[in-house]
Amino acid sequence: MTLDAPVVSNDGAPSGTTIGNALVIAVGGETSDHARVLAEDLVADPAHDLVVVDLPAHPTSPLWELWERVAEAIPPGRRGLRLIVPEDHGEVTTLAGHWLAERLGRTVVVPDGPVRRGANGCLFVHSRQESGWLTCRPGKPSEREAKRFPRPSWDGRVVSEVLATGSSGITEPVPAGLWLHPAVEDETVARHRERLLREIPCQPDVMTVLVGCPGMAAIPVEDVAYLWNCLPDELRSRVRFAAYGPIAVSGDGQFGQTLAELVHEPVVCYPGVPIGRPERPDIHTLHPDARLGWRTYAREVEYSPDASPRVRSHWLPFEGVTPAGDATYWYTPDAIVEIVPAGLWLRPPDDFGDADAVRARPCNPAGPTVFFDNATERSALRMHWLARDVITRMETDVRARTSLIPASPNGAGSPPGLVSAPRAEGWHARPAEPGEHPPAAPRLQTPPVPDAAVVFPADDLTEERQWFRDHFGPEIDAVSASVARSIGERSGRWTLGAATEEDVHTDAVALRLYLSVKGEKIDRALRFGETGPHVPLARCAAAALSRLPVHRGAVMYTIPATADLLRYYREHSVVTDWGFLAALVEPGADRRGDVDVLLWSMTARSTRDLEPEGDESVPGRVLFLPGTRFKILDVGEPRSEEGTRGRVLLRELAEREAEGAGEVSSLDELAATSLRTYGQRWETVPATGTVGVAARERFTALPGLLPR
Numbered sequence: 224m225t226l227d228a229p230v231v232s233n234d235g236a237p238s239g240t241t242i243g244n245a246l247v248i249a250v251g252g253e254t255s256d257h258a259r260v261l262a263e264d265l266v267a268d269p270a271h272d273l274v275v276v277d278l279p280a281h282p283t284s285p286l287w288e289l290w291e292r293v294a295e296a297i298p299p300g301r302r303g304l305r306l307i308v309p310e311d312h313g314e315v316t317t318l319a320g321h322w323l324a325e326r327l328g329r330t331v332v333v334p335d336g337p338v339r340r341g342a343n344g345c346l347f348v349h350s351r352q353e354s355g356w357l358t359c360r361p362g363k364p365s366e367r368e369a370k371r372f373p374r375p376s377w378d379g380r381v382v383s384e385v386l387a388t389g390s391s392g393i394t395e396p397v398p399a400g401l402w403l404h405p406a407v408e409d410e411t412v413a414r415h416r417e418r419l420l421r422e423i424p425c426q427p428d429v430m431t432v433l434v435g436c437p438g439m440a441a442i443p444v445e446d447v448a449y450l451w452n453c454l455p456d457e458l459r460s461r462v463r464f465a466a467y468g469p470i471a472v473s474g475d476g477q478f479g480q481t482l483a484e485l486v487h488e489p490v491v492c493y494p495g496v497p498i499g500r501p502e503r504p505d506i507h508t509l510h511p512d513a514r515l516g517w518r519t520y521a522r523e524v525e526y527s528p529d530a531s532p533r534v535r536s537h538w539l540p541f542e543g544v545t546p547a548g549d550a551t552y553w554y555t556p557d558a559i560v561e562i563v564p565a566g567l568w569l570r571p572p573d574d575f576g577d578a579d580a581v582r583a584r585p586c587n588p589a590g591p592t593v594f595f596d597n598a599t600e601r602s603a604l605r606m607h608w609l610a611r612d613v614i615t616r617m618e619t620d621v622r623a624r625t626s627l628i629p630a631s632p633n634g635a636g637s638p639p640g641l642v643s644a645p646r647a648e649g650w651h652a653r654p655a656e657p658g659e660h661p662p663a664a665p666r667l668q669t670p671p672v673p674d675a676a677v678v679f680p681a682d683d684l685t686e687e688r689q690w691f692r693d694h695f696g697p698e699i700d701a702v703s704a705s706v707a708r709s710i711g712e713r714s715g716r717w718t719l720g721a722a723t724e725e726d727v728h729t730d731a732v733a734l735r736l737y738l739s740v741k742g743e744k745i746d747r748a749l750r751f752g753e754t755g756p757h758v759p760l761a762r763c764a765a766a767a768l769s770r771l772p773v774h775r776g777a778v779m780y781t782i783p784a785t786a787d788l789l790r791y792y793r794e795h796s797v798v799t800d801w802g803f804l805a806a807l808v809e810p811g812a813d814r815r816g817d818v819d820v821l822l823w824s825m826t827a828r829s830t831r832d833l834e835p836e837g838d839e840s841v842p843g844r845v846l847f848l849p850g851t852r853f854k855i856l857d858v859g860e861p862r863s864e865e866g867t868r869g870r871v872l873l874r875e876l877a878e879r880e881a882e883g884a885g886e887v888s889s890l891d892e893l894a895a896t897s898l899r900t901y902g903q904r905w906e907t908v909p910a911t912g913t914v915g916v917a918a919r920e921r922f923t924a925l926p927g928l929l930p931r
Contacts, residue, residue, distance in 0.1 A: 239296040244273055245307070248296045250289050251279030257309045266344040266373050271305040271332055278308065290319045294326050303330035305356075305372070307338055307346065317357055317365070324359040331359045332368060341398035343501050345425040346372040349396055352384055370396055377430040377461045386453065392446040399423040399497070400430035403450060404468065405439045412436060415467075415513070424501040430461050431497060434478075435468025437513040443471045444478060448485040463523060465493040467509065477585055479526035489527045491535060494519040494564050494586040508588040516588040517621055520562045521550070531579045537562040541616040547572075555697040558609050566591030568630065569610040571602055576631040590624025591617075597629040604756045605694045612741050665791040666929045668801050671752035677761045677801075677849040684766055687759035688729045694756070698741070699732050702835075706731045709832050727770065731833060733763035737803070738844075739835045740917045746802035747930050749849055764803070765848055771828040774845045777901040778806035778824050780922040783816035784869060786860055788925065792871065793858040798927025804847040805921045809912035810905045813919075817861040818869035820925065821902055822853065823894040825875045838915040852876040853926050856895045868906070872898045873926060 240247050240254060242262035247254050258277035265273055276293055297304065304323070308316050320333030336354035339347045348355050349370050356368040369378040382401055386394040393406040397419045404412060415436050423431060432450070435442045447464070454462065464479065472481045479492040497504035498515065508516030523535040534550040539562070544552040550562040554569065561568040565584040570576075576598035584592065595610040597603035607627075614625050670676075692699065710731060722730070736742055737760070745757045806822055808829070827845040834840045853873040861869035874894040914922065924930060 239298075242275075244268075245275045246272065246297070247275045247277060248293055249277040250292055251277070251282070255309070261307065261309055261340065264340065264344045265307070265346075268305050268373070271303040271330070272300065273305050273307065275307045275309070278310065280310075286315060290322065293319075294323060297323075297327065301329065303332065305332040306334075308334065309338065317359075320357060320359040321365065324361050328361050330361075333357050333359065339398075339420055341371075341420050342422055342424045345398045345501075347398040347420065347425075349383075355383060371398055371425050373425075373427070375425055375427050375430070377428070377458055381453070381455060381458070382430065386450070388449050389443065389446040391440070392442055394450055397423065397433070398425040400425075400432055400462075401450070402433045402467070403442055403447060404436040405442070407439070411438050418513075419467075422498060424497060424499065424504050426497070426501045426504065428461060429463055430458070431493070432462055432464050433467040433496070434464060435466060435470050437468045437509075437511065439468060441469035441471040444473075444481050444485065447478075447482055451482070451486050451490070459488075463491050463493055463497075465496045467496060467513075469511075477526075477583070479524060479532065480583070483526040484528045487528055489525050491523050491525050494521050494524060495588075508586055510588045517590050517624060519564075519586060520566060520591065521564045521586075524564045531582045532564055533582075534562050534564065540618065540621070541613075554609060554613070557697065558606065560613060563594070566593055566625070567610075567613060568594040568596075569606045569613060570594075570596035570630065571606070574598065575602070581630050587626065590621065590626065592626045592628060594628060594630040597631055601694075603629065608694065608756050611744055615740050615743050665788050665931070667795070667798060668750050668927055668929055669752060670799070671749070671801055672754070675749070675752050675754045675758060677749060677758065677765050684726070684730075684762055687762045688726060690759045691729060691733055691763050695736070695760070698736055699729075702732055702735050703728070706735050706833065722766070727767070730763045730767035730770075733760050734767035734830070735833050735835060736760065737764040738830055738833060738841075739839050743920065746921075746924075749802040750800070750924075750929055752801065761803075761849070767833070768803075768828050768830070768846055768848060771830060771832060774808060774824055774827050774829050776824060777821060777898055778808055778827060778845050779810060779819055779821045779901070779905065780806050781810065781814040781816040782818050782820060782923055782925065784818040784871075784925070788928075789818070789858050789860050789869065789871070792855065792925055792928070795855060795927075797852060797854050797876070798873075799850065799852045800847065800926040801849050803849060804851060804924075804926050805841075806845050806847070807841070807912050807914070807922070808843040808845060810910045811912040811914040813914065814910065815919065817863070818871060819902060819905075820871045821873070821898040822926070823874045823898055825877060826851070827875070838917040840915045841913070841918050841921075843912045844918075847875070851926075854891065856891055856898070870902060871925065 240249070242259060244265050244267040245262040247258055247262050249255070249258070255277050258275050262275045267273070274297060278289060282289055306320060316333050317335050320331045324331040334348045335357040336348045336350040341347045347370060353367065355370040356372060358366045358368045368374070370383050371378050383396055387406065388394050388403060391406055392403055394401050394403045397416070399419065402416070402419055419433060423433070434447055451459065464482070466478055470478045472478055479490060483490045493506050495506045495508040495516065498507050499505045506519045506522050508519060510516055520540060521534045521537050525533045525535050537550050539552065544554055544560065547553045547559055552560050554560040557571065559570055559572050561570065563582050563584065565586050568581050575596045581594050593610045593614055595603065595606035597606070610627055614622055614627065617625060707728060710728065737745060745761055748755060748757045749761060806827065824845065824847070827847045830844045830846055831842055834842060834844065854876055856872040856874055857870065859870045861867060872895050874891060
């Protein structure tokens with residue numbers, strides 16, 4: 224076939240339109256949607272002008288006429304051209320590339336094979352051996368360029384062809400690099416090939432080697448070692464392995480460590496798969512069924528034959544810490560937070576436990592693991608508390624999937640609070656998959672054992688205060704001045720009793736910490752009756768709370784409650800809450816939920832004097848002491864069709880009302896009437912209360928029920 228015949232126009236004059244970084248030549252007259260979308264996604268080529276050639280699906284003119292029109296539509300210039308043809312026209316495209324190079328006197332790069340769109344504007348040309356981008360120069364033979372555009376620094380012949388890696392494995396090129404999978408061709412392999420094309424970015428200086436295929440037989444790690452040995456030495460430093468499917472490793476070994484031992488040199492692995500921008504993609508874990516999981520804090524992990532895994536690059540899920548070394552930060556003056564493959568590790572700067580075991584722990588696809596050092600009992604208590612604090616600083620969706628565990632199973636022991644009562648905290652257990660388990664049924668709290676109780680007969684808190692000072696020195700220092708100022712400014716409102724000024728100050732600091740985001744998990748542990756380091760802190764906080772002003776009258780907060788929860792609540796007459804129950808003296812402007820909980824308070828204390836600042840502050844907050852009993856006066860479900868909000872009315876019971884608390888008394892009617900009056904007023908008067916964003920989760924539970 225020749226392309227130098229005279230032009231006879233039958234399909235209309237060609238048109239050229241600049242879209243994004245490309246000139247789109249619609250030979251048929253109108254630009255197709257396919258060509259337009261392709262052009263909009265293209266990355267600029269520093270060496271060539273991009274030209275998208277939009278040929279008609281059913282041309283009525285000879286092909287040589289169409290390509291002559293393409294030549295006429297290309298503006299004159301000296302730069303080379305890169306032609307992108309949306310549809311595969313086989314050998315015609317390569318022949319056209321040679322002809323255009325001679326016709327225009329310019330270098331022309333054309334695809335020798337179908338052009339596939341990858342992630343972030345990458346163009347991938349692969350259909351057979353020797354396929355890819357072809358460079359055509361006037362008067363010279365064509366040359367193979369690469370398979371990928373933009374061309375990464377590692378692209379070349381060795382990573383462009385299919386390679387058998389064993390009796391059952393095969394390696395094929397993908398935009399991100401290479402994919403080693405079982406040597407079969409079925410719907411599963413085809414589906415995942417398409418996914419790797421669309422989702423895994425082609426990085427300019429890093430080649431990703433994806434190993435395995437979900438739902439297929441495991442790839443022997445020896446096949447991966449064979450592939451490694453086929454790569455040239457200068458390319459190996461750019462390789463990052465990612466487990467995309469099952470990999471067969473002997474014993475309890477890990478893929479990266481076993482591979483390093485097989486090839487006798489370091490290898491670098493991702494804890495998941497790269498997703499996002501090619502310059503610095505995020506790394507997400509991969510579930511066995513190929514669903515993406517959480518974004519790992521460790522980005523690259525280096526495995527060596529005779530050393531522990533080392534995190535080579537990472538990101539930190541919170542700010543405000545100072546670097547202390549490779550993948551380590553000062554969290555407090557006495558604690559380091561280290562990024563490890565599985566998550567984070569809270570430990571002292573020195574004299575900590577088995578580092579090799581923590582650093583070698585594999586990544587859990589379901590969520591991060593936060594380890595705390597437990598080499599000594601003192602370290603276990605301190606680091607456990609800081610680890611809980613770290614978890615509160617994580618993103619909300621990740622926080623619920625986080626596991627908190629001691630660094631060493633043979634350490635000094637975990638704080639008792641880690642052994643949960645009926646329902647574990649979010650970070651203790653694997654999160655339920657959607658539809659896997661129904662929500663937990665409503666249940667009443669039960670009285671805690673003496674070691675877990677906040678309010679107990681003994682009045683002497685000497686041991687608790689000393690423990691708090693010993694283990695929370697940095698936190699005490701951070702808020703000590705502001706707490707002392709609050710006490711000094713309102714000295715007439717503080718009741719010292721038999722306590723010294725130092726004791727009062729210590730207790731007030733404990734309450735300030737509880738009121739901040741650092742205390743978010745304390746109530747959950749108290750309501751489950753857990754023992755642990757939260758108990759002495761809570762006892763000190765309770766002592767401070769008892770010195771604050773009493774608020775008598777109506778208080779409230781708003782919750783989103785389900786019908787089954789309200790029905791269960793209606794079946795009971797008296798409940799006891801074993802945590803600090805928070806309420807508001809005025810409704811907040813942002814009332815989240817359709818059920819108002821109104822309580823008649825006799826002993827709740829206003830925390831205004833010790834409220835933290837910023838988005839943790841709740842100026843109108845009151846707290847009931849743990850162990851406060853409430854009588855349920857009325858439970859009304861919301862009726863959206865009538866525009867009626869749900870309402871729960873409760874009255875705080877005095878100690879002397881222990882006997883016969885379930886019987887109706889004149890106080891019940893008086894309290895219910897007053898609460899309804901307040902509720903009606905609050906519905907008609909603009910809300911003035913403010914609740915800091917970080918404190919909203921403190922107002923979500925019905926008194927006396929276990930958290931769900």
